[in-house]
Amino acid sequence: MEALDKYFQTASAAGCPRPQMELFLKANYVAYPWQLLFHAKARAADQPGGPTKIGLGGARGPGKSHAIFGQVTIDDCQRVAGLKFLFLRQTAKAGKESMEDLVIKVLANRVPHDFSSSTIKFPNGSRVVMGGFKDEKDIDKYVGIEYDGIAIEEINQLSEKKVDMLLGSMRTTKEGWRPRLYASFNPGGKGHGYVKKTFVVPHKRGIEQATAFIPANFRQNPALNKEYIDYLVGLKGQLGMAWRDGDFDIMAGAFFPEWNEKIHVCQEFLIPKEWKRITFMDYGHGAQTALYWAAIAPDGKMYVYRELYRAGLNFSALADEFIAMTPPTEVIDYLVADPSIWSVKGENTAGLSGAKIFADRYKEVAKKEITMVRANNDRQNGWSAVREYLSPFAENGVMKAKLQVFPCCTDLIRVFPDMIHDENNPEDMDSDEEDHALDSLRYGIMSKPEPYPPQAPPIEEEKPLYPDIGY
Numbered sequence: 001m002e003a004l005d006k007y008f009q010t011a012s013a014a015g016c017p018r019p020q021m022e023l024f025l026k027a028n029y030v031a032y033p034w035q036l037l038f039h040a041k042a043r044a045a046d047q048p049g050g051p052t053k054i055g056l057g058g059a060r061g062p063g064k065s066h067a068i069f070g071q072v073t074i075d076d077c078q079r080v081a082g083l084k085f086l087f088l089r090q091t092a093k094a095g096k097e098s099m100e101d102l103v104i105k106v107l108a109n110r111v112p113h114d115f116s117s118s119t120i121k122f123p124n125g126s127r128v129v130m131g132g133f134k135d136e137k138d139i140d141k142y143v144g145i146e147y148d149g150i151a152i153e154e155i156n157q158l159s160e161k162k163v164d165m166l167l168g169s170m171r172t173t174k175e176g177w178r179p180r181l182y183a184s185f186n187p188g189g190k191g192h193g194y195v196k197k198t199f200v201v202p203h204k205r206g207i208e209q210a211t212a213f214i215p216a217n218f219r220q221n222p223a224l225n226k227e228y229i230d231y232l233v234g235l236k237g238q239l240g241m242a243w244r245d246g247d248f249d250i251m252a253g254a255f256f257p258e259w260n261e262k263i264h265v266c267q268e269f270l271i272p273k274e275w276k277r278i279t280f281m282d283y284g285h286g287a288q289t290a291l292y293w294a295a296i297a298p299d300g301k302m303y304v305y306r307e308l309y310r311a312g313l314n315f316s317a318l319a320d321e322f323i324a325m326t327p328p329t330e331v332i333d334y335l336v337a338d339p340s341i342w343s344v345k346g347e348n349t350a351g352l353s354g355a356k357i358f359a360d361r362y363k364e365v366a367k368k369e370i371t372m373v374r375a376n377n378d379r380q381n382g383w384s385a386v387r388e389y390l391s392p393f394a395e396n397g398v399m400k401a402k403l404q405v406f407p408c409c410t411d412l413i414r415v416f417p418d419m420i421h422d423e424n425n426p427e428d429m430d431s432d433e434e435d436h437a438l439d440s441l442r443y444g445i446m447s448k449p450e451p452y453p454p455q456a457p458p459i460e461e462e463k464p465l466y467p468d469i470g471y
Helices: 002-014 018-026 033-044 064-079 095-106 136-142 160-167 192-205 226-234 237-243 315-325 354-366 379-390 410-418 436-446
Strands: 053-058 084-090 114-116 119-121 127-133 149-152 180-185 211-216 276-282 288-296 302-311 334-337 372-374 392-395 398-401 403-405 425-429
Touching: 002 033, 018 033, 018 064, 033 053, 033 064, 033 211, 053 064, 053 192, 064 084, 064 095, 064 127, 064 149, 064 180, 084 136, 095 127, 127 136, 136 160, 149 160, 160 192, 180 192, 192 211, 192 410, 226 237, 276 436, 288 315, 288 410, 288 436, 302 315, 302 410, 302 436, 315 354, 334 436, 354 372, 379 403, 379 425, 379 436, 398 403, 410 436
Parallel strands: 053 180, 053 211, 084 127, 084 149, 149 180, 276 334, 302 403, 334 372
Antiparallel strands: 114 119, 119 127, 276 288, 288 302, 392 398
């Protein structure tokens, strides 16, 4: 009884209501202290303003699967009749066997249920659809079906696009119930960037609103076997920092491991007017348009100093934004852009390319012409060129690189560390990721920008020794 009282005190301090704990005890489910924090957030999701996306874990081994499955089956599906939950897990082994293992561990004979055909049914009409995915294509069969809630294990293995498609299926008519997502994850994978910006960063900054993140690692799981603990402790380098420590600031398999904010992000300064200035752009209408201004210093360094990153702009509106963001005193040498905008398709209705619409609008509003250059779209050599600009070197005892980015270019800085390799082509970046900013940068670098040649000092005319006689 003393241990039970202490357990209830811990649960109460975490925010778990008594009815929830009674359901857990009835099922003989005992949660670890960190898991109780998750269960409390799950109940908070019932309230207006509570989190509707709850993530947990970060590292490997704390018991993420057990906690999520317990919340869905022992609490949510018991207290709300007729609930329909989708529970997705990445299946490394046979999908049905993987799911059966979890059902036996958590429910066993303590919670009345029927498990057949990958569906768990409860006496009150609630059910859990158990799904598995080996890759993103397997997700499509779940899209478009209505679910009251969705739980996704290893959500970091799915791209943001696929997650958004799934969340579009989440809606309810159940009174007193708000649809919610439960997600577990580790660093790495297609969804590393999505997970980091959605859960990890708001938690670190203390600005969580619609989301909640409960971090945990193997040290918070007293039931973990010694052999697996030894394995995690022995991991070296980035993989150890990711799997053992749940460090989202690094990522094993990053496409640009050279990127380092301490080296590549510089203090803003007033750029000398005699430096060459160029712009580069990756256009997207439904997706983001990434447009950047850069100055080329006399020593060849590229300073990216201004950013336009926005969706929904047609070419005329984009030209207007470009003009508004470029002071009249700035002389832009050229704009290099994705060659696809020179094709006659998409938004135009008069047989005009996007490049033509942009250039005509620019001339109309700015009263001058702009030089537009078709980008070299060789991706493999382009990424190699970007890496050359990222390569660090010592300059006056300080590590520098040929690429320098002003802090105001927040989206370029944000996406750089999150890009991963294409699993089918390791030499290329995964195009399912948010690659617009880096595609734009690649166009700029592949244009091989050179600084203006140094101006020769003016030649002074020889003065006559005897000006009166011109000698």
